[in-house]
Amino acid sequence: MMNSPSVQTAPVSLRKMTRLCFLAFAFVLAAVLFPGCATTNNSFPSPGADWKTFQGQLHYTSAAGKSIIGDVVIRRSPHGDFQLEFQSGPGFPLIRLWQSGEVARAEGVFARGAWQGSAAKPPQRLKSWFKLRDSFARQDHPTHLAINEGGDHFVFHFN
Numbered sequence: 001m002m003n004s005p006s007v008q009t010a011p012v013s014l015r016k017m018t019r020l021c022f023l024a025f026a027f028v029l030a031a032v033l034f035p036g037c038a039t040t041n042n043s044f045p046s047p048g049a050d051w052k053t054f055q056g057q058l059h060y061t062s063a064a065g066k067s068i069i070g071d072v073v074i075r076r077s078p079h080g081d082f083q084l085e086f087q088s089g090p091g092f093p094l095i096r097l098w099q100s101g102e103v104a105r106a107e108g109v110f111a112r113g114a115w116q117g118s119a120a121k122p123p124q125r126l127k128s129w130f131k132l133r134d135s136f137a138r139q140d141h142p143t144h145l146a147i148n149e150g151g152d153h154f155v156f157h158f159n
Contacts, residue, residue: 044098044105047075047083054142056158058086063151070094072156074136082133086110099133106130128152 047053058072070088084097086108095110104119106126115123122130128149135147145156 043103044083044100045077045081048077051075051077051081052140054136054139054156054158056156058157059155060086061153068094074132076133076136080133080137082136084129084132095129097129097132099130104130128154 052075054072054074056072057069059067059069061067068088070086072087073083073085075083080101082097082099084095085093086095087093093108095106095108098105099119102119103116104122105114105116106122106129107114110129111126115126119130119133128151131149132147132154135145135149136142139145142156143158145154145158147154147156
């Protein structure tokens, strides 16, 4: 009688399993948090020479009382198009907004990924952000602007 060779599999170590689980979790987390890293929808116009740009600082306090200060750039066109970029530290985007007509888009940590839809019906967490367009439509050269909207508090300081 001939003995057939037995196949033995080495048990997968706990360290390897932990590493694989961590990598899988990191991949899923990145896919959820960074879907807006792709190019934005082309339905939003690019800023032109006739747009007004405001650069400065924003102190944002959420309705829950959480507060953050960062750099802000706001652009608006004579036709009512609106863009806002708010970031903390060098290049860490918190939220980016685009609004053209009744179409709106938000991306970033505060948007919890990316959202696009009707500017009149944004998710609750974005309502106060999209109301900022109306506040800036009435401003020509703001240096300091405080806005309370839906429990959120925005204090802008521009150069």
